[in-house]
Amino acid sequence: MASSDKLTPVFEHIDTNRSAFLDRLIAYLRHPSISAENIGITEVGELLVKMLTEIGLETSLMPTEGHPMVVARWEKAPGKPTVLLYGHYDVQPPDPLDKWLSPPFEPTIRDGRLYARGVGDNKGQHFAQILALESHLKVHGALPCNVILLLEGEEEVGSPNIAGFVRANKDALKADLAVTADGPRHASGAAAIKFGSRGVVSFELRCRHASRDVHSGNFGGVVPNPIWTLVHLLGTMKNEAGEITIAGFEDGIEPPSPEELAAIERLPLDIEAFKGSLKLARLDAPAERPFYDRLCFRPTLTINGFHGGYGGPGTKTVLPNEAFVKCDIRLVHNQDPQDILRKVAEHVAKHAPEVEFIAADMGMQPSKTPIASPFTAPLVRAFVAAQGVEPLLIPAGFGSLPGYVFTKILGIPAFVTPYANPDEANHAPNENLTLDCFHSGIRTGAALLDELGQLQAP
C-alpha cells in the first residue's frame, strides 16, 4: 500500500512553509520551561493550550500533583484508529551557562543547526508533531485518523505523576497505539523506530561500624572496616565474569524473539570505532556477549559511586567508620522494579545484615512492544514516504522512558520515533537540532497520520 494521494499536498505545504515553521519553533523555544526549577511551566502550558486550540484541537490543561498535562484531541474520523502522541514541554536546566556558545533561550542557527535548550529534548520534536497535525488540518480540513496529544510537564524530573494521571484518565486516553517522538536517531545517523525501553531502579548501601574514625595502627585488626564490608558484599552481587549473582534476579526474563534478533543483526556496528570514541581497551564482561544484546535484552547492576575514607593528598592512616555505595539497575522486559528491589534487599540481609539497604523512591518500569505488531509496517512506510529510507528497528531503547504507562496501564502498543540528530547534546550545553531533522520530523509525523488513516480501527 502506498501513501495516499492526500499526503502529497500535505508534504508540499510542509516544504513551502519550511522557514515559517522554523521561525515558529524559534519563538516557542524562547520560552523557558524548566521543571526542576519551576520556571515558566505554567506559561508554556498555557501557550500550548492557546496554540493547539487555534489549530483546531480540543485542548485542556489538566492538573496533576505536580506540573499540569496538556491534553489535546481531534476525534472526528469514525472507524479510523486513534493514535496517542506523547511528548514533554519541560526542559532540563541550562547550566553550565558559560559553556553555551549562544544563550540557551535565544535560539541561534549555526551551520544548519538550531541551538537552544529543549530544541531536541523535546520541544523541537513535539512541535514537529503539532505542525504535522496543523498541516493536515490546513490542507484538508481534517485529520486522516483520530489523535490524542499528551504533553507532560515533568519528564525531565522523572515523570513522577504520569502513571497516576494515565491510570486516573484511562478512558479519556483510550487509543489504539502510542507514538513518542523523543531522543536521538541511531548513533550512525540512521532513522529508527524503538519498541520499548529498559527500566531503572536505584538504591544505596550504607555501612557503619565504629562510632568514629579510628587510628589504623591502634585499632587496625580489631575494628572492622565498613569499606571492606561493602567491597565483599558487592563481590557477592556480581562476579568477575559479569554475571549478576542475586538470587532470582533474572527470573522471568524471556529470550529475544526471532524478529528481535533479526532486527539487532541489522543495526550498524563498528566496535573498534566505539571503543576508540571512549578510548576503551575492552568492553565490559562477559566478553563474548553481542553488543546490542547487552543494550536491548540484558539487565545491568551499576555502581554509580562508592564513598568512604580518606581521598586527599598524601596518606592518612585512618580506619574509617562509615561508607556508602550508590547503585542503579537497568531492567529489561518482565522485570518488575519492586520485585527486583525486594530481591536485592533479601540478598543484602543474607550476605551482610549489618549493611543498611535504602531503595530510592524514583524508578521506572521497562516497556516492550513486539516488533510483530500490526502497526510496525505502517510506521515503517511512513518513514519511507517522508524520508525515503527504511528505519532501523530497535527492540528496546537503552535508556529509560515512561512507555510502560502506555503498554502496561493503557495496554496498547507503544513506539518511539526519534527525530533528533544523534549529537543533539540534550541535557548538555549547546543542545541542538539540525534544520533537516526538524523538517523531516514534520514530514514523518504527517506521513504517520496518513498511514494510520488507511487502517480501520482494530
Ligand SMILES: [Zn+2]
Ligand atoms: Zn531529557
